[in-house]
Amino acid sequence: MSTRISMTVNGKAVSAEVEERTLLAAFLREHLRLTGTHVGCDTGHCGACTVLLDGKAVKSCNMLAAQAQGANVTTIEGLAAADGEMHPMQVAFKASHGLQCGFCTPGMVLSAVELAGKLKNPSEAQIREALDGNYCRCTGYHNIVKAVQTGLANMG
Amino acid sequence: MSATGIGARVERKEDRRFLTGAGQYTDDVLLPGQTYAYFLRSPHAHAKIKTINSAAAKAAPGVLAVFTGEDIAGKVNGLPCGWLITDVNGQPMKEPPHPVLAQGKVRHVGDQVALVVAETYFQARDAAELIEVDYEVLPAVVKASDADKPGQPAVHDIAPDNVSYVWALGDKAGTDAAFAKAAHVTRLDFHNNRLIPNAIEPRAANASYNRADESYTLYVANQNPHVERLLMTAFVLGLPEHKVRVIAPDVGGGFGSKIFLYAEDAALTWASRQLCRPIKWTADRTEAFLTDAHGRDHTTTAELALDQDGHFLAMRVKTRANLGAYLSTFASSVPTILYATLLAGQYKTPFIHCEVTSVFTNTAPVDAYRGAGRPEATYVVERLVSTAARELGIDQAEIRRRNFVTQFPYQTPVALMYDTGDYNAIMNKALQMADVAGYAQRKTATQAKGLLRGIGYSSYIEACGLAPSNIAGALGARAGLFEAGEIRVHPTGSVTVFTGSHSHGQGHETSFAQVVSDRLGIPIENVDVVHGDTGRVPFGMGTYGSRSLSVGGSAIIKALDKIIAKGKKIAAHLLEASDADIVFKNGAFSIEGTDKNVPFGGVAFAAYVPHNYPLDKLEPGLNENAFYDPTNFTFPAGTYICEIEIDPQTGQTRIDRFTAVDDFGNIVNPMLVEGQVHGGLAQGIGQALLEECRYDPESGQLLSASYSDYAMPRADDLPSFQIGTTCTPCTHNPLGVKGCGEAGAIGSPPAVINAIVDALAAYGVRDVPMPATPQRVWQAIQNAKA
Numbered sequence: 036m037s038t039r040i041s042m043t044v045n046g047k048a049v050s051a052e053v054e055e056r057t058l059l060a061a062f063l064r065e066h067l068r069l070t071g072t073h074v075g076c077d078t079g080h081c082g083a084c085t086v087l088l089d090g091k092a093v094k095s096c097n098m099l100a101a102q103a104q105g106a107n108v109t110t111i112e113g114l115a116a117a118d119g120e121m122h123p124m125q126v127a128f129k130a131s132h133g134l135q136c137g138f139c140t141p142g143m144v145l146s147a148v149e150l151a152g153k154l155k156n157p158s159e160a161q162i163r164e165a166l167d168g169n170y171c172r173c174t175g176y177h178n179i180v181k182a183v184q185t186g187l188a189n190m191g
Numbered sequence: 192m193s194a195t196g197i198g199a200r201v202e203r204k205e206d207r208r209f210l211t212g213a214g215q216y217t218d219d220v221l222l223p224g225q226t227y228a229y230f231l232r233s234p235h236a237h238a239k240i241k242t243i244n245s246a247a248a249k250a251a252p253g254v255l256a257v258f259t260g261e262d263i264a265g266k267v268n269g270l271p272c273g274w275l276i277t278d279v280n281g282q283p284m285k286e287p288p289h290p291v292l293a294q295g296k297v298r299h300v301g302d303q304v305a306l307v308v309a310e311t312y313f314q315a316r317d318a319a320e321l322i323e324v325d326y327e328v329l330p331a332v333v334k335a336s337d338a339d340k341p342g343q344p345a346v347h348d349i350a351p352d353n354v355s356y357v358w359a360l361g362d363k364a365g366t367d368a369a370f371a372k373a374a375h376v377t378r379l380d381f382h383n384n385r386l387i388p389n390a391i392e393p394r395a396a397n398a399s400y401n402r403a404d405e406s407y408t409l410y411v412a413n414q415n416p417h418v419e420r421l422l423m424t425a426f427v428l429g430l431p432e433h434k435v436r437v438i439a440p441d442v443g444g445g446f447g448s449k450i451f452l453y454a455e456d457a458a459l460t461w462a463s464r465q466l467c468r469p470i471k472w473t474a475d476r477t478e479a480f481l482t483d484a485h486g487r488d489h490t491t492t493a494e495l496a497l498d499q500d501g502h503f504l505a506m507r508v509k510t511r512a513n514l515g516a517y518l519s520t521f522a523s524s525v526p527t528i529l530y531a532t533l534l535a536g537q538y539k540t541p542f543i544h545c546e547v548t549s550v551f552t553n554t555a556p557v558d559a560y561r562g563a564g565r566p567e568a569t570y571v572v573e574r575l576v577s578t579a580a581r582e583l584g585i586d587q588a589e590i591r592r593r594n595f596v597t598q599f600p601y602q603t604p605v606a607l608m609y610d611t612g613d614y615n616a617i618m619n620k621a622l623q624m625a626d627v628a629g630y631a632q633r634k635t636a637t638q639a640k641g642l643l644r645g646i647g648y649s650s651y652i653e654a655c656g657l658a659p660s661n662i663a664g665a666l667g668a669r670a671g672l673f674e675a676g677e678i679r680v681h682p683t684g685s686v687t688v689f690t691g692s693h694s695h696g697q698g699h700e701t702s703f704a705q706v707v708s709d710r711l712g713i714p715i716e717n718v719d720v721v722h723g724d725t726g727r728v729p730f731g732m733g734t735y736g737s738r739s740l741s742v743g744g745s746a747i748i749k750a751l752d753k754i755i756a757k758g759k760k761i762a763a764h765l766l767e768a769s770d771a772d773i774v775f776k777n778g779a780f781s782i783e784g785t786d787k788n789v790p791f792g793g794v795a796f797a798a799y800v801p802h803n804y805p806l807d808k809l810e811p812g813l814n815e816n817a818f819y820d821p822t823n824f825t826f827p828a829g830t831y832i833c834e835i836e837i838d839p840q841t842g843q844t845r846i847d848r849f850t851a852v853d854d855f856g857n858i859v860n861p862m863l864v865e866g867q868v869h870g871g872l873a874q875g876i877g878q879a880l881l882e883e884c885r886y887d888p889e890s891g892q893l894l895s896a897s898y899s900d901y902a903m904p905r906a907d908d909l910p911s912f913q914i915g916t917t918c919t920p921c922t923h924n925p926l927g928v929k930g931c932g933e934a935g936a937i938g939s940p941p942a943v944i945n946a947i948v949d950a951l952a953a954y955g956v957r958d959v960p961m962p963a964t965p966q967r968v969w970q971a972i973q974n975a976k977a
Contacts, residue, residue, distance in 0.1 A: 054313060070219035071212015073443070075391040076476035080898035083391055111212035121210060129206040132862045135870065136696030137209025138392040138443025144210065163907040170898070172391050172444050173696045175873030175935075176906040178866060 042106050044069070045113025053100055059093075060084040062100035063110055071111040071141050075170065082169030085142030086110050092149035094142075094168070111141035114148070124148050124186035133182030135173035143169045147183045151190045159184070196709035197926075200862040203701040204715075205694075214441040217395035217412045218473040225397075226255055228459060228472035229315035231305040231322050232481065233297035236331035236553040236891020237344060240295055240304065240324060247321040248307060253314030255466055257322065258306045258458070260292040267291050267461050270452055270517070271426040273418075274524035275667040276356050279546075284356035287347035287551070289517040291427065291454040291461075297326070298346055298516035299553050300893055301481030306458050308470050331553040331891035335513035336490055338550035346516055346551040353551045355514055355523070360531040361544035361605055369505035369542045373496035377579040383567045384961045385488035385513070385884040386877075387895070388560045389903055390695075392443020393479045398459035399469035406434045408726075409460050413439040414449045414693050415733020418670060420725050422452040422520065428461055435460070439723040442695035446874070447559040448483045449695065450735045451520035480896040485884055486560020488513040489526060489567045495540075495575040501585045503594050505542035506534055508571055512549040512557075519556035521563075523549065528666055529564030529654075529736075535603035536572035537614045537650045537828055538594040543604045553891045559735060561874055561936040562653070569651040573941035574958075577648060581952065587648045587945075588618055588627075591830075595650075600922075607654060609826045610922040614650065617830045617852050617917050624915050625832040625850035633834070633847075643837040644847075645950025649942035652828045655737035655930030658821035674738070675730040676746035677816035678707065678754050682799035684792030685717040689816075691731015692743030693723050696870075697932065698863045699739060705859050706744055706926070710751045711791055712778025729816050737930030740859060741825045741921065748925040749817035757813060758794045764805045765789050765797055825921045825929040829853035831872075833942040837950050842969025844880060844947060851938065852915040856929035864931045865914050871935020872912055877904040878936070879943035883962050902962075951975070 041050040044067060051066050058077075063069045063086070072095055075083035079097040086095045087109040114122045124147050127133065134140040146169050154161055162183050163176065171179060195201050208214050245257040270289040277283060288294070293304050305322055309315035330344045337343055338353040345351045370376060390412075397410040407430065413419050416437040423437075424430040442449060459470050474482070490511045496504040512526035531545035562569075580590040595614040602608050622628075630646055637644035657663060660671040677689035688707055692699055704718040711718075721727050734743070759773040762780030766773070766787055774783045781788030789797075797804055798813040834848040851868055858864050881902040885894045895901040920927030940961060947963050948956060954975035959967060 056313070064219075068221070069212065070216075071214070073216070073392070074218075074473075075393065075443075076898055078476060078897060078899075081391055081476075111210070115211055121207070125210040128210055129202050132203070132866050134206060134209055135698070135866055136390070136392065136444040137205070137214050137441065138216065138390075140209050141212055159911065160907070163909075166906040170391060170903060170905065172389055172446070172874070172903070173870045174866060175869035175871075175904075175912065176909055177869040177911050180906065180911065 038101055040100050040104055042103050042108055044108045045110060055101060057100045058096055059098050059100045059103050060095040063095060069110050069112050073138050073141060075138065082142040082146060083139050085145045085169065087145055087149060092146045111145060114144065123189035127186030127189060128182040131178045131182035131185055133174065133179045139169060139171045143171060143179060147186055150183065151187055157187065193709065195705060195715040197705055197859050199705065199860065201701055201705055201715065201860055203698050204704060205698065205700045216392055216441045216443055217397055217410045220397050220410045220440065222397060222399055222469035224468050226308050226310060226466065226468045226470050227312040227315050228470050229307045229319045230303045230455060231307065231319045233293065233300060233302040233304055235297060235326055235328050236300050236333065237329040238297050238326040239329060240293060240297065241327055242325045243305065244323040245305060248318040251314065251318035251321055253310035254318045255308045255468065256462065258292065258462060259304065260290060260294045263292055263461065264294060267457065268427050270454060271422055272518035272523055273422065273520050273669045275669060276358055276523045276527050277667065278356040279359050284523055285350040286518055287349050291458050299555050300891060301478065301555060303454050306462060308462060308466060333552055333554060333886050333888050333891045335488065335511050335550050335552055338552055346553055350551055355518065355549045355551060357546065357548045358527050359546040362542055363544045366505045366507050366542040366544035370496045370507060373504050374499040375497045375583060376494055377575055377582055378494045379574055379578060379958060380492050381574065381958065382960060383487045383489040383491065383570055384878060386486040386560055386882050387480055387884045387901055388446045388448035388483055388486060389479065390444030390446055390448060393474035393476060394449065394453065394483060395473040396456045396459050397469060397471040398463040400463040400467055402467055406436065407460055407463065408436045408438065409456060410438045410440060411456050412442050412449055414445040414695055414735055415731065416693065416723055416725050417691060417731040418733055419452050419456065423457050423460065427457045436726040439693055445695040446561040447486065447563055447735060451484055451558055476898065477896055480901065481893055482555060484519045484556045484558035485515065486557065487567060488557050491571055493571045493575055495579050497579055497583065501583050501590045501593055503538055503540040506540050508534060508545040510545065510547045512547055513552055513554065514549050515552060515554045515556035517556045519558035522556060522558045525559050525564045530568050532605050532607050533565050533568035533652065533654060534572060534605050537596060537652050539596050541604060554886055561871065562933045563736065565653045565933065566875065566937045566940060569649065569937050570941050573649040573651065574944065577945040578957065588622060591650050592618060608823060610823055611919045612826060612828050612854060613917065613919050614828060617828060617854055618650065620915050620917055621830040621832050621850055621852040624852060624913050625848065627832065637836050643839055643950040645835050645946040647833045647942045647944065647946030647949055648830065649938050649945065650830045651938035652826055653934060653937050654824040654826060656741040656821050656825050657736050657738065658742065658824055660820050672732060673818050673820035674732055674742040674746045675816065675818050676743060676750045677729050678747065678750040680754060680795045680813035682796055684713065684795040686711065686713065688718060688720045688747060689728045690720060690722050690743050690747060691728055691733065692739035693734040697734065697739060702740065702859045702863055703744065703747060706747060707751065713791055737932040740926065740928045741924050741930050742819060742821055744926050744928060745924045746817050746819035749819050750815045753815035753817060754813060760809055761794045761797055762789050765803065822923050825856065827853060827855050827929040827931065827934055829934055829938050831938040831942040833946040835943065835946045835950060837947065837968060839972055842965035842972065844963060844968060846876065846910045849910055850913040851935065852917060853931065853934050854917045854919055855931045856918060856921040857927040858916065867931045868914050868935045869912055871933055872939050873904050873909055875936040875939030876909060876943055879940040879961050879963060881908060881962050
């Protein structure tokens with residue numbers, strides 16, 4: 036069974052006929068070829084697939100593409116400015132060496148961006164707690180925490 | 192030091208693509224005519240396959256083929272093991288077949304039974320559900336401790352007692368004699384908990400066949416594509432190597448688990464030829480838990496003999512290692528060569544004897560995971576040392592100092608020759624950084640809160656850059672252990688570096704570029720590093736065992752030396768001077784003692800546009816490659832100090848401070864080194880406090896087969912770390928580097944457990960098993976009170 040879905044992804048209107056059981060992550064990766072959204076577990080634990088859905092960080096492997104009908108989705112490909120200038124959170128991750136293999140990074144960065152609307156000048160403990168939905172196996176989180184602190188400060 | 196040279200904290204060249212979604216991991220590769228694979232796996236730990244009926248699956252929509260063991264029998268060989276261990280009786284280890292698709296029997300939950308290929312992933316998965324497999328379920332042997340007991344089922348017919356080998360290292364008679372005269376013996380029994388590596392990118396492969404030239408291309412999430420190709424072509428598929436290209440593109444973490452040649456890679460490659468279509472497979476997380484090679488799983492009895500002053504006289508270790516159901520690629524070397532050789536630690540223990548019994552069980556294969564044998568050895572040594580200090584009433588730092596190796600080179604009684612080190616300097620820095628002087632005050636403050644505080648030490652050593660090839664060969668390695676590098680200077684003076692090392696998070700594209708830019712005196716932007724592609728890189732042994740910079744970097748240095756030597760000859764011609772008078776410095780060739788010079792780019796241009804060029808003496812072009820085979824291991828070492836607080840009401844442990852001081856020799860990029868240490872510490876602390884792979888002991892079902900059941904550290908499980916370094920440069924490689932990738936995972940577990948035991952010492956607790964979960968810590972307190 037297929038269904039027609041339409042949404043805005045990274046500022047562009049997209050529409051496609053997909054199998055009903057298609058997950059949002061698969062829709063982004065397979066149909067739109069936005070492969071920056073990664074799937075690390077397909078059970079909602081690892082957070083690599085995190086995207087912003089109407090500004091809210093969601094795990095795109097844990098919802099159907101059809102559930103994003105009409106929504107405004109931002110993936111990691113849509114975070115930098117049109118001229119290629121990276122978002123302050125991306126800059127902070129690079130400056131703080133907040134990534135190694137890069138696989139968890141898109142979800143980690145988007146989860147961190149969402150924090151800006153939630154926490155003002157968060158403590159290290161608050162950041163660690165807020166990143167609870169995103170696994171990283173490379174960095175031990177040390178530099179991710181630093182990156183998020185810097186990124187949030189620079190987002191103003 | 193320049194802003195981007197050796198020693199500088201250079202931001203990574205690879206980061207932009209990872210931060211903007213432009214990375215290309217195996218699952219991101221989409222080939223024309225792409226098809227998708229799904230592997231039907233065994234739901235049983237041990238069973239005979241009586242029949243497989245795949246007719247309905249073959250007829251399902253979109254299905255192109257269903258392959259089972261019968262289809263590949265006689266065509267596809269089993270997976271090889273890359274290291275032959277010879278047992279105590281001089282016999283080769285028992286090396287049972289490791290089929291790519293099960294041949295009449297399954298031996299662990301997740302063993303691959305059938306490969307379904309379809310136009311879409313959903314079609315392949317749906318069709319797999321239509322395959323009817325009639326199993327005769329057999330009793331399973333799950334625990335290594337049971338494996339050779341009478342009456343246990345045999346995992347393989349060729350090993351009726353489930354023992355692959357019994358292996359030993361060291362002077363048994365000397366060790367026993369030293370124990371006989373010891374003033375004190377410390378003995379511990381423990382289990383080094385089984386771990387599941389869990390790179391966040393699951394394993395993936397995409398294989399294709401090109402009818403035009405009868406060649407294959409395999410994209411695969413792998414740490415050593417040339418080794419993967421060699422093993423797959425020569426041993427499994429019988430293909431000529433030059434017809435197979437293996438590409439390991441961006442790889443989302445490895446930690447050892449992507450070193451190995453896996454059945455899925457070979458099955459896909461073979462099947463792509465049958466269908467003449469590219470076939471992609473990506474593991475889901477459950478498959479990763481079930482089928483990625485696991486790590487550790489040693490059960491050990493360890494004893495340390497000391498004199499009355501706390502000097503170590505001898506160490507005696509008996510270990511049982513769980514190999515799982517099959518011998519994975521380097522499984523046999525991990526509990527032997529990479530384990531027993533490290534039992535000297537940082538200490539001049541004169542006699543050491545270690546005996547290892549490695550057994551098959553109906554569980555997933557066990558192989559190298561970050562540290563691979565060395566964390567197990569360090570746990571043995573550092574738990575013994577800390578326990579002995581407590582028993583003898585000697586300060587933890589003092590007992591270590593009393594026994595440190597201080598003269599180098601140092602020949603251990605377990606085969607290794609340490610080239611250099613200064614363990615006292617490391618200890619001094621660690622004590623200072625950890626503010627051990629302020630510990631008593633912090634303990635008082637903790638006690639005032641009704642909590643317990645403990646401090647734990649661990650002084651580890653590791654051996655990196657497994658080498659040299661001839662000695663490794665004599666010890667059973669079935670591969671060389673060198674590395675290859677190529678420097679391609681382009682006509683305009685920019686450089687492409689081809690390395691056989693592979694980066695799956697380490698940042699070689701930056702650190703290797705720093706080395707080349709530093710040596711050639713050219714901007715780092717003019718240097719790109721290519722890795723992970725047998726079609727572009729001359730050869731390579733890949734990245735594992737913290738070998739990339741010490742071995743791969745040395746190959747690059749050798750190639751650079753050739754470039755500079757040739758450049759001098761070209762410059763001599765251009766400057767009308769003698770070769771011997773040319774010096775190369777700051778990116779220019781000059782006549783020594785003059786300001787007459789030609790820049791590197793000028794020499795490169797002359798090499799490719801050889802109008803004014805000594806064609807009678809020199810070939811045009813500026814492209815050199817080199818192979819580097821080390822003369823010894825490198826020996827990073829460190830002291831880690833961990834302070835924890837325990838809530839005795841709940842058993843919850845919180846790491847309050849963690850200090851790691853390491854001697855990695857010279858450092859190319861401190862920022863990357865710190866990142867490696869942080870990550871290693873997280874995995875080691877994960878082992879100590881959280882992670883445990885657990886099978887049901889009867890059914891052999893994996894109980895920890897999801898992130899709900901396997902506790903991997905999250906951000907709020909860990910502290911920020913204090914990291915420091917000391918430096919004694921490696922004496923035998925040109926960069927003086929040692930390796931930093933595994934140190935954190937090696938050194939940290941005993942530091943954590945020693946801290947917990949210290950906190951519980953008042954209760955008389957002597958040991959807490961890993962992972963020291965709240966339940967276990969609480970139980971230890973209750974048992975001690977009872």
